[in-house]
Amino acid sequence: MEDLIKELKELEELVLQCMKCGTCQAHCPLYQKDLNESAVARGKISLIESVYEGRLDKAGSILKHLDYCILCGRCKENCPSGVKTDEIFLRAKAVLRKIEKLPSWGKVVLKIVMEKPDLLARVAPLMHIGLKFGAKRVKDDIFKPLLGSFSKRNIKQVASKPFTKTHGGLHKADNEKMKVYFYPGCAANFLFPEWGEAIISVLNHFGVTVYVPEINKCCGIPAATLGEIETYKKMVDENLNHINDIDCEYVITCCPTCQYALSEMGPKVTGIIANKPFFDILMFLDEVLGVNFEVKLNERYTTHIPCHYRSTKKERLKSHVAKNIKGENITLENQSCCGFGGTFNMKKYDDSKAVGMSKAFEVKSKGIEKLFTPCPGCAMQLTDAIVESGSNAKVEHPIVYYAREIVKSGISKDKTEKGQ
Amino acid sequence: MLSKSLVKKFEEILGQGGYFTKPEDTMCYSYDAFSAEPVQPDIVVKPKNEEQIKQIITLCKNENIPLVTRGAGTNLSGGTVPVKKGCVLLTTGLNKILEINENDMYAVVEAGVVTANLANAAVKNGLFYPPDPGSMNISTIGGNVAENAGGLRGLKYGVTKDYLMGVNFFDMDGNYVKGGGKTVKLVTGFNLPGLMVSSEGLLGVMTKFVLKLIPKPKFSRSMLVIYDDIIKACETVSEIIAAKILPATLELLDNFTIKTVEDATKIGLPTAADALLLIELDGHEGQVMDDFEVVKKICENLKGNIKIAETVEDKNRLWEARRKALSSLARLKPTLILEDATVVRSKIPGMMRAIQDITKKYNLTIGTFGHAGDGNLHPTILTDKRDKDEMLRVEKAIDEIFAKALELEGTLSGEHGVGFAKAKYLEMEVGRGTIEYMKKLKKGVDPYNLLNPQKMGL
Numbered sequence: 001m002e003d004l005i006k007e008l009k010e011l012e013e014l015v016l017q018c019m020k021c022g023t024c025q026a027h028c029p030l031y032q033k034d035l036n037e038s039a040v041a042r043g044k045i046s047l048i049e050s051v052y053e054g055r056l057d058k059a060g061s062i063l064k065h066l067d068y069c070i071l072c073g074r075c076k077e078n079c080p081s082g083v084k085t086d087e088i089f090l091r092a093k094a095v096l097r098k099i100e101k102l103p104s105w106g107k108v109v110l111k112i113v114m115e116k117p118d119l120l121a122r123v124a125p126l127m128h129i130g131l132k133f134g135a136k137r138v139k140d141d142i143f144k145p146l147l148g149s150f151s152k153r154n155i156k157q158v159a160s161k162p163f164t165k166t167h168g169g170l171h172k173a174d175n176e177k178m179k180v181y182f183y184p185g186c187a188a189n190f191l192f193p194e195w196g197e198a199i200i201s202v203l204n205h206f207g208v209t210v211y212v213p214e215i216n217k218c219c220g221i222p223a224a225t226l227g228e229i230e231t232y233k234k235m236v237d238e239n240l241n242h243i244n245d246i247d248c249e250y251v252i253t254c255c256p257t258c259q260y261a262l263s264e265m266g267p268k269v270t271g272i273i274a275n276k277p278f279f280d281i282l283m284f285l286d287e288v289l290g291v292n293f294e295v296k297l298n299e300r301y302t303t304h305i306p307c308h309y310r311s312t313k314k315e316r317l318k319s320h321v322a323k324n325i326k327g328e329n330i331t332l333e334n335q336s337c338c339g340f341g342g343t344f345n346m347k348k349y350d351d352s353k354a355v356g357m358s359k360a361f362e363v364k365s366k367g368i369e370k371l372f373t374p375c376p377g378c379a380m381q382l383t384d385a386i387v388e389s390g391s392n393a394k395v396e397h398p399i400v401y402y403a404r405e406i407v408k409s410g411i412s413k414d415k416t417e418k419g420q
Numbered sequence: 421m422l423s424k425s426l427v428k429k430f431e432e433i434l435g436q437g438g439y440f441t442k443p444e445d446t447m448c449y450s451y452d453a454f455s456a457e458p459v460q461p462d463i464v465v466k467p468k469n470e471e472q473i474k475q476i477i478t479l480c481k482n483e484n485i486p487l488v489t490r491g492a493g494t495n496l497s498g499g500t501v502p503v504k505k506g507c508v509l510l511t512t513g514l515n516k517i518l519e520i521n522e523n524d525m526y527a528v529v530e531a532g533v534v535t536a537n538l539a540n541a542a543v544k545n546g547l548f549y550p551p552d553p554g555s556m557n558i559s560t561i562g563g564n565v566a567e568n569a570g571g572l573r574g575l576k577y578g579v580t581k582d583y584l585m586g587v588n589f590f591d592m593d594g595n596y597v598k599g600g601g602k603t604v605k606l607v608t609g610f611n612l613p614g615l616m617v618s619s620e621g622l623l624g625v626m627t628k629f630v631l632k633l634i635p636k637p638k639f640s641r642s643m644l645v646i647y648d649d650i651i652k653a654c655e656t657v658s659e660i661i662a663a664k665i666l667p668a669t670l671e672l673l674d675n676f677t678i679k680t681v682e683d684a685t686k687i688g689l690p691t692a693a694d695a696l697l698l699i700e701l702d703g704h705e706g707q708v709m710d711d712f713e714v715v716k717k718i719c720e721n722l723k724g725n726i727k728i729a730e731t732v733e734d735k736n737r738l739w740e741a742r743r744k745a746l747s748s749l750a751r752l753k754p755t756l757i758l759e760d761a762t763v764v765r766s767k768i769p770g771m772m773r774a775i776q777d778i779t780k781k782y783n784l785t786i787g788t789f790g791h792a793g794d795g796n797l798h799p800t801i802l803t804d805k806r807d808k809d810e811m812l813r814v815e816k817a818i819d820e821i822f823a824k825a826l827e828l829e830g831t832l833s834g835e836h837g838v839g840f841a842k843a844k845y846l847e848m849e850v851g852r853g854t855i856e857y858m859k860k861l862k863k864g865v866d867p868y869n870l871l872n873p874q875k876m877g878l
Contacts, residue, residue, distance in 0.1 A: 016754035021453045022494045026557040035512040037448035050447050055458065061444040080747025
């Protein structure tokens with residue numbers, strides 16, 4: 001116990017940065033829902049402080065509050081004092097996990113997802129079939145499982161074969177001008193293989209050769225959020241070493257959370273740094289290739305900005321979409337988090353869903369027909385909430401729309417700002 | 421610790437989810453935004469309506485439990501820290517805007533409504549709620565009234581007390597008291613809204629407010645004035661007021677703050693300047709332009725270099741620089757102590773000189789910015805609470821800042837309140853007689869001293 005308190009006390013320098021002003025209340029999706037101080041960063045930080053300063057003797061008791069967190073990072077992004085809340089919470093959870101052991105379901109999930117990617121790939125077809133017969137089809141490829149705790153959810157069909165199984169390897173572009181590594185992440189690999197396909201086809205179209213790993217290794221963030229920091233470190237280590245070995249200029253992602261895990265938080269906890277820059281696919285098209293799509297959309301649409309999208313790029317993402325998708329672009333009043341948070345959605349489904357529903361109701365009331373978001377986590381969550389709200393809006397990654405438009409109307413390969 | 425049977429009584433009033441007693445829950449209400457030793461309450465209650473509040477008060481009275489009302493807990497004076505433990509009552513469950521009356525220009529709101537939500541609702545109806553404390557995105561109206569919150573617009577538009585028309589509250593006997601109302605003129609009985617504003621939770625539990633709204637000004641002009649001597653900037657402030665011009669905002673940043681904000685934000689501030697003034701004039705266009713000419717002349721005479729914000733983006737950038745002042749300073753050192761000693765406006769240059777001398781004398785890092793136009797400066801001391809030696813010097817510096825403020829016909833606190841942070845200094849400003857009168861008043865409405873005990877030294 002003393003060791004544990006000593007370890008928590010190591011966070012003091014980070015903790016002291018918090019001046020308890022409470023600004024995080026305005027930005028925390030869970031505080032906005034519950035209006036309880038234990039939900040917000042200021043409360044959680046003061047709990048950590050109380051343990052190492054000896055005011056709270058049951059250290060393990062605060063873990064439930066630390067766990068009641070989407071880890072959206074909005075408190076960090078909006079903190080006037082620049083408190084690194086994400087780092088504090090992840091590290092504190094790792095310390096406290098030593099006394100409050102992970103429940104067995106968590107261990108099994110982590111074991112399979114982290115350590116046996118191949119096994120996971122092999123069971124995917126079974127899950128695909130399972131959903132086909134053990135669930136009610138809601139619409140298109142959205143299903144509602146019939147049994148158990150999953151029966152409240154509207155979930156997307158699992159791909160019959162994971163993306164890396166069908167697309168692992170090198171996809172050479174004609175007139176190759178550049179080579180990139182595409183890291184799909186688990187969600188695109190199993191649930192949104194069409195995103196990966198779109199990325200390859202759009203990049204190839206603009207002369208970019210794409211390397212896809214043969215096996216998708218999880219970025220490790222679910223382990224970190226469950227407090228299993230050693231597993232997280234291992235995954236970051238394996239992924240970055242692989243990425244660093246491959247000869248290419250950029251790493252492309254389509255999951256802002258994976259990108260955050262591997263290129264922002266990962267280097268902080270492991271000390272390993274990628275030898276090439278990470279780019280979300282849309283920012284790569286926008287900033288590196290300078291592509292102009294300017295495609296028409298005859299639907300009323302909006303864009304959901306993922307919390308983990310690199311904070312310096314959020315404004316650019318908004319203007320990218322507004323510029324490239326010509327149509328009735330609606331800005332939602334609710335610019336908050338979707339509420340997903342990966343493992344948070346598994347642990348606290350009702351709370352997670354409640355956050356998502358408030359956005360979904362606005363989507364419905366404004367008659368929005370399409371919601372773009374460049375994050376598979378947000379896409380899963382908002383699909384679930386939007387179906388539940390009774391809205392018919394379709395959730396999509398802009399890249400899928402771009403890929404379709406390229407095939408349909410053949411956007412010129414030279415139609416780039418730099419090319420003009 | 422409360423006995424099980426007592427907790428049961430709270431549960432009967434509030435239901436299972438309406439209260440917290442576990443240490444890891446109540447610990448989250450042991451502090452506010454003032455840096456002080458946290459004190460954990462025995463129970464935290466979250467009532468949903470006035471009836472529950474009435475019952476909680478009765479229970480606390482019967483069982484002799486101290487009762488501290490808390491909104492968002494953003495206050496800067498230790499006012500919501502439950503120093504005698506007991507019960508913390510959250511108003512966040514009462515957060516409805518009950519009415520925005522466009523024709524009669526008032527709003528009726530519950531205590532837990534967030535200030536910014538009221539301000540936005542007013543704008544949607546073409547009206548204006550001017551008080552804009554720095555924490556308005558999170559602070560509650562109940563807290564604003566209890567602390568008489570100010571903000572950037574105090575100079576021309578006043579502070580929370582200037583907008584409070586009516587207040588409903590419970591006294592410690594559970595009586596429901598209605599003070600003021602919706603009419604512009606109202607002289608029936610004591611001016612209870614005047615009594616409750618800045619009462620810091622010592623005289624009752626406030627639940628509902630009637631607040632004045634005003635028409636939104638139609639035109640505004642913002643400018644930045646650069647000085648190579650901060651005293652000249654302060655003199656500009658005094659002269660603008662002496663010329664009978666009331667800018668909507670008149671804010672000052674010293675060189676240390678300018679450099680820190682620029683480092684943090686890269687907005688493009690002139691880091692060589694000794695001081696900056698940010699000025700906004702608003703009202704009817706003709707009047708604004710006339711006033712602008714006078715302000716311009718005053719600034720130029722005092723060697724201020726004026727840059728006018730021509731576009732909305734320019735304007736937003738200026739105010740962003742001001743809004744980021746406190747937060748940018750906060751990043752430099754672990755502990756930040758924000759003071760708000762205030763003087764009459766003509767004495768701003770004297771106060772500024774004193775702050776400079778005190779900074780040197782005690783060898784401290786102090787960034788000063790603030791609402792120069794209403795005499796309310798924020799000398800912000802950057803330190804580390806673990807450095808005992810420096811903390812002693814900080815304390816002495818604060819004593820001197822207060823003494824100087826009083827000498828300049830000012831006050832210990834312009835907008836942060838007394839709480840326990842300034843309790844020991846209060847008599848120095850108001851005198852023994854005032855303290856005695858406040859004690860009698862408090863004893864009259866709360867004979868067992870259960871409402872936020874020990875605050876203001878009572």
